[in-house]
Amino acid sequence: MAVDILEEEDVTIGLPALQGSLVIPSGARGIVIFAHGSGSSRLSPRNRYVADVLNENRYATLLFDLLTEAEASDRRNVFDISLLARRVQMAVNWTLEEPKTADLTLGLFGASTGAAAALVAAAALGPAISAVVSRGGRPDLAKEALGGVTAPTLLIVGGDDIGVIELNEFAARHMTCTRKLQIVPGAGHLFEEPGTLDRVIALSISWYDQYLT
Template sequence: MEELSNIEQESKEVQIPIGPIYLNGDLDIPTGATGIVVFARGTGSKSLSSRDQYIAQEFNKNNLGTLLLDLLTVDEGGIEMLKRDFHFDIEMLSIRLIDVSRWLLNRSDTKGLNLGYFGTNTGTAAALIAAKELKDVVKAVASKGGRPDLAEDNLMYVESPTLFIVGGKDAEVVDHNKWALDRIVIADKELKIIPGSNNLFEEKGAIEEVARLACNWFKRYLL
């Protein structure tokens, strides 16, 4: 994975009010962008994933804006006994993502941009449910190593073009994604399996391939 580099864009740290809490995020809008991708993850980590940062930068290089954030607060992620419950509270995560989307739609610098979601792990299910609820707004969804199966009965109502990217080494996650894809009824849906990769995409060239596939997907529907 290449070193992160600076590119010409508007970049700012933002705080998004969600009920009684605030979610911290990094908002990057390249000059001339016509679309923006919200990264949906629910880990409660103190720092953003370097792989997600790399993917976001690849999006930015291709004229796509990005909002990198965690749908859980650091405090929620730090409560070890409850961490799994928060992580798998798909309804809560999807509601927060919807609120984040509405926040973007009301900002002067982002309200005119086509909206997409990029989900990771359980954030993928949240992204699909939010896309169902905001079907007139969300133009595309993609995920890496996600759990779309957790969206369950919501899958048949998803109308946004959807791409699942998984590592070929993790047969269980591949099966989860195949199961979910079968339940999405729209024609614009794809599953891409990266051979020889796990779902952290640590192998040489794996995260670059994830970025390429996802970037092409969003360029097709957001630009």
């Protein structure tokens, strides 16, 4: 699918100067901010692939590093959900204040621990967030924030991701917003099996089409 790209640039978000990659296709229908998982970054091949297909479907995307290089070297920060959630909020606020993106409806896409951070941020930001998607996430780590999420939330889990399925079921039970748990048969935690990541993308686009545009 050929879509013209209106803007594509590296950006710096707030302090401590988080590095990000912003892509805005022509006629963008909304923007999706990515919150990557533990030990990953804005350069995650899986998230960049998801972002490319979202761009082709006229969704703007912002991938950014939740931690600086120095912060990421301390493994405790990688699992500090409160810290990561504050960084997601920082990116959302930057997007709302940036003239190029201020008028676009906002969605979040979280993976692994980034999914918990996205949900905590969504609970804090309320109506500023229109939709959330979690890929192989740990939404259970959002804990008491789960009940405060108002944005429609899609939880996608691999059928072979034993243990994480149950954690997502737990999270769904503690949420009061519109939510759906979608299991992708034959997929592991990282959705590396043939066709499984494409299924994640199709489910995500359908969710954003319904709630983000």
